[in-house]
Amino acid sequence: MNDNNIFAARMNELYGLIEYHADLYYNKDNPEISDSEYDSLVRELNQLEKDYPQFARKDFLTHKVGGVPNDLFAKVNHEVPMLSLDNVFDFDELENFFGRINLTSDFTCEMKIDGLAVSLIYEDGNFIRGATRGNGHVGEDLTSNLMLIDSLPKKLINPPSGKIEVRGEVLMTLERFNNINKIREENGETPFANPRNAAAGTLRQSERNNHIIKERGLDIFLYYLVDAEKLGINTQFEALNWLSEHGLPTQKAFEFCKTLDDVEKFISKWENERHKLNYVTDGVVIKFNDLTQWQKIGSTSHAPKWAVAFKYPPEEAKTKILEIKISVGRTGVLTPVAVLEPVRLGGTQVQRAGLHNADDIARKDIRVGDVVKVRKAAEIIPEVVEVDKSARTGGEKIFTMPERCPFCNSEIVKIPGEVAFRCPNRASCPAQLKESIKYFASRDGMNIKGLGNRLASNLVDAGKVKTLSDIYKLKFEDWITLDKVRERMANFVLSQLELSKSRPFVNLLTALGIRDVGKNAASLLVEHFGNIDALINASEEEISSIEGIGSVIAKSVHEFFRNEENLILIENFRNLGFNLSTSRGDSAIAESGKGLNNQIFVFTGTLSTMTREEAGEKVKSLGGKVSNSVSSKTDFVVAGDKAGSKLKKAETLGIKILSEQEFLNVIQF
Numbered sequence: 144m145n146d147n148n149i150f151a152a153r154m155n156e157l158y159g160l161i162e163y164h165a166d167l168y169y170n171k172d173n174p175e176i177s178d179s180e181y182d183s184l185v186r187e188l189n190q191l192e193k194d195y196p197q198f199a200r201k202d203f204l205t206h207k208v209g210g211v212p213n214d215l216f217a218k219v220n221h222e223v224p225m226l227s228l229d230n231v232f233d234f235d236e237l238e239n240f241f242g243r244i245n246l247t248s249d250f251t252c253e254m255k256i257d258g259l260a261v262s263l264i265y266e267d268g269n270f271i272r273g274a275t276r277g278n279g280h281v282g283e284d285l286t287s288n289l290m291l292i293d294s295l296p297k298k299l300i301n302p303p304s305g306k307i308e309v310r311g312e313v314l315m316t317l318e319r320f321n322n323i324n325k326i327r328e329e330n331g332e333t334p335f336a337n338p339r340n341a342a343a344g345t346l347r348q349s350e351r352n353n354h355i356i357k358e359r360g361l362d363i364f365l366y367y368l369v370d371a372e373k374l375g376i377n378t379q380f381e382a383l384n385w386l387s388e389h390g391l392p393t394q395k396a397f398e399f400c401k402t403l404d405d406v407e408k409f410i411s412k413w414e415n416e417r418h419k420l421n422y423v424t425d426g427v428v429i430k431f432n433d434l435t436q437w438q439k440i441g442s443t444s445h446a447p448k449w450a451v452a453f454k455y456p457p458e459e460a461k462t463k464i465l466e467i468k469i470s471v472g473r474t475g476v477l478t479p480v481a482v483l484e485p486v487r488l489g490g491t492q493v494q495r496a497g498l499h500n501a502d503d504i505a506r507k508d509i510r511v512g513d514v515v516k517v518r519k520a521a522e523i524i525p526e527v528v529e530v531d532k533s534a535r536t537g538g539e540k541i542f543t544m545p546e547r548c549p550f551c552n553s554e555i556v557k558i559p560g561e562v563a564f565r566c567p568n569r570a571s572c573p574a575q576l577k578e579s580i581k582y583f584a585s586r587d588g589m590n591i592k593g594l595g596n597r598l599a600s601n602l603v604d605a606g607k608v609k610t611l612s613d614i615y616k617l618k619f620e621d622w623i624t625l626d627k628v629r630e631r632m633a634n635f636v637l638s639q640l641e642l643s644k645s646r647p648f649v650n651l652l653t654a655l656g657i658r659d660v661g662k663n664a665a666s667l668l669v670e671h672f673g674n675i676d677a678l679i680n681a682s683e684e685e686i687s688s689i690e691g692i693g694s695v696i697a698k699s700v701h702e703f704f705r706n707e708e709n710l711i712l713i714e715n716f717r718n719l720g721f722n723l724s725t726s727r728g729d730s731a732i733a734e735s736g737k738g739l740n741n742q743i744f745v746f747t748g749t750l751s752t753m754t755r756e757e758a759g760e761k762v763k764s765l766g767g768k769v770s771n772s773v774s775s776k777t778d779f780v781v782a783g784d785k786a787g788s789k790l791k792k793a794e795t796l797g798i799k800i801l802s803e804q805e806f807l808n809v810i811q812f
């Protein structure tokens with residue numbers, strides 16, 4: 144065998160191996176080798192392909208799956224542009240739309256799915272590329288992420304030979320969406336506003352985080368077979384059937400409609416029926432069924448003339464306002480919330496509606512006891528649209544903002560020029576403190592898992608925390624006495640708190656919750672000043688001179704550090720050993736939210752999800768250290784199955800012990 148043959152043979156072997164392991168990983172959810180072993184096969188193949196392009200298989204799966212840094216997705220040109228749709232809002236507009244070009248019969252009606260559009264390419268029945276719509280002409284290559292959607296077939300049933308392109312919508316089912324939001328709220332994270340945002344946020348993950356796609360779970364429905372004619376298909380109705388016969392999921396909610404009358408019946412029928420579906424729809428897409436005419440009928444620059452979207456009006460319902468409650472946010476702003484007589488709206492039971500602010504209530508003249516119209520658009524929280532004044536009985540009560548905070552009794556202030564009313568008691572209002580703790584512990588802040596809504600409330604109600612740094616003084620005994628906190632939870636939170644101490648400076652600066660300062664502004668401040676003392680001593684002018692920081696933020700930051708209590712808080716964090724200055728590598732670690740900052744880990748016992756070597760590699764890649772023996776310098780002992788003497792020693796020395804699950808939590812987020 145000459146050298147070339149040896150390389151060709153090795154490449155063939157690698158193609159086979161990678162296909163086999165990719166199938167186990169992506170389709171069977173049951174990998175035999177570690178991610179790093181898999182990556183090294185891909186790397187070896189990539190190198191060989193560069194050196195011996197004559198032996199490369201052009202459309203092989205891994206060109207998209209492995210090795211490519213996914214932070215910035217590659218660009219993809221859509222050969223056939225991915226157009227949008229024109230909208231119509233009533234039957235007249237619908238009839239005009241088609242009437243103008245004399246299309247009066249033979250349509251297919253489908254529900255309009257509220258997700259994100261993607262294009263999938265199959266070659267000889269194998270999924271080889273998937274991309275987003277982007278601007279319609281150029282999208283992003285999301286192949287490796289789309290691979291992680293279970294309902295997206297990686298191979299077609301009875302595939303045609305050659306290349307086909309299909310298009311459809313990636314979505315998150317309502318069930319998954321509700322579960323995820325519940326967990327996010329418990330963890331003090333901001334819930335997703337709607338399933339579409341959740342789906343989009345989930346799909347655009349870097350390679351490093353793409354396990355999230357599997358964990359959260361996405362789905363896909365296809366509705367468009369590009370170049371259907373080439374496969375001998377003449378109508379959209381047949382195309383939809385073709386898709387599902389070949390294993391591509393389609394929605395059940397579609398019908399052939401002979402006349403526009405039938406179309407309108409379909410639209411009316413599904414206006415309510417759609418709430419029984421497990422995914423969000425916001426209209427009906429009506430397509431002229433004979434697709435052989437589509438080209439001739441033509442398109443504008445952004446939308447076809449052979450199809451249109453009928454958008455349902457936002458859903459509305461009438462109900463009664465039972466009470467107007469006040470919630471107090473992290474920065475003390477009072478927000479009125481209407482408590483409603485429960486009413487069904489958009490498939491769910493609604494009991495609360497946002498009222499924005501006092502001015503809005505006055506403008507709409509909303510009173511307690513009023514019958515009101517509530518509306519839910521794409522967002523999950525409904526709003527009060529208007530009052531049904533004809534239903535007034537005279538017993539309704541005009542709402543006024545309280546003069547004192549319902550949580551701490553401080554006198555409420557209204558800053559001239561602002562619509563907001565505020566509780567000025569930043570230091571000890573329990574409502575503000577609860578929100579501040581949640582924010583402090585959130586992902587962009589100190590990323591303390593487990594410390595969400597419930598624990599934050601419990602801590603404040605039990606009087607255990609008066610200021611943020613108090614959280615770090617709490618012992619096991621303090622946590623375990625909280626309502627519904629068991630030993631496992633107490634240990635978990637304690638280990639999370641310990642870890643959080645080594646987060647980069649930018650996380651702490653974000654976590655402090657300075658008014659108007661989120662993660663972005665905090666990064667700019669850290670970059671400019673480098674450490675907390677420089678920031679504390681900076682003048683308002685210097686702060687506002689930073690590009691990206693306006694005068695409002697500068698004022699808030701400057702004011703924050705003029706407050707004695709805030710300075711004490713910073714000193715407390717200094718004494719606890721927090722990072723109050725930048726160090727090299729911060730930004731990368733901050734990005735992943737999990738710097739281990741030289742903390743020393745010892746592993747003992749057997750881990751079930753990875754080898755100890757892999758666990759060690761992971762720790763090192765996150766900036767931590769691994770040692771073989773336990774000493775007073777050890778920060779964490781990770782105890783797997785049958786852990787022995789090292790565990791005993793750790794217990795004697797009082798070193799934090801993590802279960803495998805706790806360790807996984809530490810490294811995965």
Ligand code: IVH
Nearest residue numbers: 226227228253254255256260312366428447
């Ligand atoms: S057909 C050339 N069918 O709605 C037209 N689109 O507002 C191809 N959409 O970009 C689109 N459900 O992302 C079609 N059953 C359906 C759809 C659908 C949702 C989306 C699609 C499109 C957007 C336009």
